[in-house]
Amino acid sequence: MTRLGFDPDELAACVGCGLCLPHCPTYRVTGLESASPRGRITAMRVVEEGMPLDDAFSTVIDECILCRGCEAACPSGVQYGHLAEAARERVARRRPPMRRLVEWVAFVAVLPRHSVLLACTWLLLVAQRLHLVPARLGLPRLSPRSLRTPIVPDGDPTAYLFTGCVMDAWQRDVHRAAVHVMRSCGAQVGLPTAGGDCCGALHAHAGRVGEARRLARRVMASMPGDAPIVVDSAGCGAAMKDYGRLLGGPAAAAFSARVQDFAEWVAARGAPPLRDTGITVVVQDPCHLRHVQHAEGSVRTILHDAYRLVETDDDGMCCGAGGAYAVTERDLATRVRDCKVAAIRAAAGAMPFLVASANPGCAMHLDAAGLDVRHPAELLAAALDDPKGAM
Amino acid sequence: MCFPESIEEISAAVGIACRHRVPFVARGSGTGLAGGATPVGDPLVIVTTRMNRILEIDAADRVAWVEPGVCNLDLSRSARHLGLHYAPDPSSQQACSIGGNVGTNAGGPHCLRDGVTSAHVLAVDVVLADGVITRLGGLAPDTPGYDLRGCFVGSEGTMGIAGRIAVRLLPDPPAVRTLLLDFASVAAAAATVSGIIAAGIVPAALEMMDAPITRLVEDFVGAGYPRDAEAVLLVEVSGLPEGVAAEVSGIGQVGRDHGARHVRVAADDAERELLWKGRKSAFGAIARIAPDYYLHDAVVPRTRLVEVLARVREIAAAQDLLVMNVFHAGDGNLHPLLVFDAREPGIWERVHAAGNGIVRACVEAGGVLSGEHGIGLEKRDLMPLVFDPDDLDAQARLRDAFDPSGLANPEKVLPRGSRCGEATRAPEGTWV
Ligand SMILES: Cc1cc2nc3c(=O)[nH]c(=O)nc-3n(C[C@H](O)[C@H](O)[C@H](O)COP(=O)(O)OP(=O)(O)OC[C@H]3O[C@@H](n4cnc5c(N)ncnc54)[C@H](O)[C@@H]3O)c2cc1C
Ligand code: SF4
Ligand code: SF4
Numbered sequence A: 001m002t003r004l005g006f007d008p009d010e011l012a013a014c015v016g017c018g019l020c021l022p023h024c025p026t027y028r029v030t031g032l033e034s035a036s037p038r039g040r041i042t043a044m045r046v047v048e049e050g051m052p053l054d055d056a057f058s059t060v061i062d063e064c065i066l067c068r069g070c071e072a073a074c075p076s077g078v079q080y081g082h083l084a085e086a087a088r089e090r091v092a093r094r095r096p097p098m099r100r101l102v103e104w105v106a107f108v109a110v111l112p113r114h115s116v117l118l119a120c121t122w123l124l125l126v127a128q129r130l131h132l133v134p135a136r137l138g139l140p141r142l143s144p145r146s147l148r149t150p151i152v153p154d155g156d157p158t159a160y161l162f163t164g165c166v167m168d169a170w171q172r173d174v175h176r177a178a179v180h181v182m183r184s185c186g187a188q189v190g191l192p193t194a195g196g197d198c199c200g201a202l203h204a205h206a207g208r209v210g211e212a213r214r215l216a217r218r219v220m221a222s223m224p225g226d227a228p229i230v231v232d233s234a235g236c237g238a239a240m241k242d243y244g245r246l247l248g249g250p251a252a253a254a255f256s257a258r259v260q261d262f263a264e265w266v267a268a269r270g271a272p273p274l275r276d277t278g279i280t281v282v283v284q285d286p287c288h289l290r291h292v293q294h295a296e297g298s299v300r301t302i303l304h305d306a307y308r309l310v311e312t313d314d315d316g317m318c319c320g321a322g323g324a325y326a327v328t329e330r331d332l333a334t335r336v337r338d339c340k341v342a343a344i345r346a347a348a349g350a351m352p353f354l355v356a357s358a359n360p361g362c363a364m365h366l367d368a369a370g371l372d373v374r375h376p377a378e379l380l381a382a383a384l385d386d387p388k389g390a391m
Numbered sequence B: 001m002c003f004p005e006s007i008e009e010i011s012a013a014v015g016i017a018c019r020h021r022v023p024f025v026a027r028g029s030g031t032g033l034a035g036g037a038t039p040v041g042d043p044l045v046i047v048t049t050r051m052n053r054i055l056e057i058d059a060a061d062r063v064a065w066v067e068p069g070v071c072n073l074d075l076s077r078s079a080r081h082l083g084l085h086y087a088p089d090p091s092s093q094q095a096c097s098i099g100g101n102v103g104t105n106a107g108g109p110h111c112l113r114d115g116v117t118s119a120h121v122l123a124v125d126v127v128l129a130d131g132v133i134t135r136l137g138g139l140a141p142d143t144p145g146y147d148l149r150g151c152f153v154g155s156e157g158t159m160g161i162a163g164r165i166a167v168r169l170l171p172d173p174p175a176v177r178t179l180l181l182d183f184a185s186v187a188a189a190a191a192t193v194s195g196i197i198a199a200g201i202v203p204a205a206l207e208m209m210d211a212p213i214t215r216l217v218e219d220f221v222g223a224g225y226p227r228d229a230e231a232v233l234l235v236e237v238s239g240l241p242e243g244v245a246a247e248v249s250g251i252g253q254v255g256r257d258h259g260a261r262h263v264r265v266a267a268d269d270a271e272r273e274l275l276w277k278g279r280k281s282a283f284g285a286i287a288r289i290a291p292d293y294y295l296h297d298a299v300v301p302r303t304r305l306v307e308v309l310a311r312v313r314e315i316a317a318a319q320d321l322l323v324m325n326v327f328h329a330g331d332g333n334l335h336p337l338l339v340f341d342a343r344e345p346g347i348w349e350r351v352h353a354a355g356n357g358i359v360r361a362c363v364e365a366g367g368v369l370s371g372e373h374g375i376g377l378e379k380r381d382l383m384p385l386v387f388d389p390d391d392l393d394a395q396a397r398l399r400d401a402f403d404p405s406g407l408a409n410p411e412k413v414l415p416r417g418s419r420c421g422e423a424t425r426a427p428e429g430t431w432v
Helices: A008-012 A025-030 A037-048 A055-062 A069-073 A080-092 A097-110 A114-129 A144-148 A166-170 A172-184 A201-205 A209-222 A234-241 A243-247 A250-258 A262-269 A287-292 A296-303 A330-348 A360-367 A376-383 B007-019 B072-082 B098-104 B148-152 B186-198 B211-221 B241-257 B269-280 B282-288 B302-318 B347-364 B380-386 B389-402
Strands: A159-162 A229-231 A259-261 A279-284 A307-310 A353-357 B024-027 B044-047 B054-058 B063-066 B121-127 B133-137 B161-168 B175-183 B205-210 B231-239 B262-265 B292-295 B322-327 B336-340
Touching: A008 A037, A008 A080, A025 A330, A037 A055, A037 A080, A055 A080, A069 A080, A069 A287, A080 A201, A159 A172, A159 A234, A166 A172, A166 A360, A172 A262, A172 A376, A201 A209, A201 A234, A209 A234, A209 A243, A209 A250, A229 A234, A229 A262, A234 A243, A234 A250, A234 A259, A234 A287, A234 A360, A243 A250, A250 A259, A259 A262, A262 A296, A262 A376, A279 A296, A279 A330, A287 A296, A296 A307, A296 A376, A330 A360, A353 A360, A353 A376, B007 B024, B007 B044, B007 B121, B007 B133, B007 B161, B024 B098, B024 B161, B054 B072, B063 B072, B072 B098, B098 B161, B121 B148, B133 B148, B148 B389, B175 B186, B175 B241, B175 B269, B186 B205, B186 B231, B186 B241, B186 B302, B205 B211, B211 B231, B211 B269, B211 B282, B211 B322, B231 B241, B231 B269, B241 B262, B269 B282, B282 B292, B282 B322, B282 B336, B302 B322, B302 B336, B302 B347, B336 B347, B347 B380, B380 B389
Parallel strands: A159 A229, A229 A259, A279 A307, A279 A353, B024 B044
Antiparallel strands: B054 B063, B063 B161, B121 B133, B121 B161, B175 B231, B175 B262, B205 B231, B205 B322, B292 B336, B322 B336
């Protein structure tokens, strides 16, 4: 093990060829080697060789969105995600006290405690109504009706829907749509029991690996049995598919094997009968769906009967949302988003369009730029022969 | 280090460097394989990554004006809707810049028929070493006077910096087919290469990979490359549909005559792209075996391929090193890769010994030092193997004519002592 805490062979795997550069959103917008995967790996190398772990290094690591576009492009098989998460963990330990406090509140006091999160969400909703929340923050318009109405699970589940922390508070209607579609497919839908309400992805990204592990164990305990676990947030799904590595051991690996993205699950069972809506939909591939889960094909499979699907011409470039990135690195996140929005608009041409995004973070980030973004589950639910269903 | 955003800013930066007598080095995407953009000492590094605008595409004249930092593949993508593309396609095309391509006179698989970078660059607006901007070449078919543009292309930043480049775009061929042939011996594959050319077919691309690299690439792309082949050929033909069909069957026949075990013709564009992705990832995929590689880029006469490849294997074996071969077989441009782990003690000596042996073997077979990657820092001291002192002196004087100050990318391309009587000359900088 090394200073940054990873296997030195993983670092040695980078031959510096640069083939990853064009796939890196931060390099694309800055043109800086230090904002590229190769530059970040070089920075890790010099720190390993004894350079101080200083602010410059923190910046280099913090500016990475962890989209892993570089990993998918790297012919050497560099496991960039592992390297960057380990580096994040080291960098997180030397944050200024104020930021550490804010992070502690977010990561320890709020996210893993669903009742606290819901209470905060009510406060936010009130603030929103009083116009105290600036629109540029990109929060969805919270709905009291949705917050008040819980989703009722079926008994004896044949599939679970993982509801998560922020998403259940802010975008519960997406879950409703997912449950509706799953039932139309004939499933009995179970929900995680108390305690299983935060997957720990944001923690792992922020370098809080210990907390991520603790949350992962809670999530595993909340959905026992062997029914498939359907996840309608690409970021959560990617994290849960990685529990096998995060925790080690056969139980975690077996749990990870049960996890499927919503689109994967529907595609494998065959979508229920849909009507052709004639609506144009530009597909946005969340990085954690495309580069990590490699499940972007399923989204197209399930939607193409009902919508006119259009592709962007940017090789699935990241939109800049990246979990908490849109908040912590706002300037870069906005510049990366500008490129994405331009690519989406160019793809749609003159047609009115919707954007499909399978990740709540991306959806909020793009929504704040004025696009009309829907989750594939919402699009499917709206195109069902019986859109109201048995909700 | 600076990041100019226009040719005027490059000129200003170079002007300042010139006034303070600081050497400067141009850098594009840094994918170069000869160390051309590597700073030696403490020069000003002028990075072009922010100059990535395509200034103009003239579809009627099939010319594009681009800034030097434009990524090679982005240019072809931007012209796709017009049915045009930029032909030189180095395997690094998704990352490397047009400026870097001009700097190294880059080649690529599809340069067999269409020619390397120089054949596609019409004009270059160059910032000379004193900061003056001048245009070399022009859009007219034959510009009068010496072909200074031709001189500049491939000069690896030693004659100034390209700040704007006019390139030729070619129309997309109406039909394209890609074939994969696999063989039980390298000799059979090499004989097929000669056979195809002898049959009067000039494919758009003709690439060979040997057994170790084929297996490696297959691990990365999963394109169905045969893991048990001793050598594979990737051949692409393009043009009018009838001609293409005839060439496909002709190549298949030549292959089978020379013992090809299978001839696979890609069914659609997706399959073609997957096969090419494999070939183009080859260098990068090396790290799946060992973290470091040392690569040569020699060109040998096609007729002597088999013999040179056998020598290359012997030389590597004598140093107990693994060598892999992936190369542009159609023009005899070899890329033997020596694969190793630099952390192993004493390894560099063995790698250098093998590297020198390989270069000597290629030169003895009538070859040259570099097909496309350039000389840079890495191959500089091998120049005397192919050029006698008079040749080197002539090249040094040509360079001096472009850059009398000697500030443009010094220490690259030409070894010290290239100029006749250089040892007796006053130190650089005092005589201008
Ligand atoms: C995986 C891989 C595959 C490759 N395959 C090929 C291949 O098939 N064919 C091939 O030819 N090469 C290949 N290369 C080598 C490399 O990609 C090319 O040499 C490419 O042209 C370099 O472009 P760059 O933008 O990275 O330039 P850099 O590496 O930044 O610079 C290369 C040289 O050009 C000079 N230069 C850069 N910009 C300018 C400018 N604006 N004006 C003047 N000089 C300039 C630099 O000073 C330096 O000497 C490969 C490299 C890799 C890593
Ligand atoms: S991460 Fe991979 S693609 Fe990027 S420079 Fe390193 S080896 Fe090349
Ligand atoms: S994870 Fe994304 S932002 Fe980070 S280096 Fe890789 S491509 Fe760039």
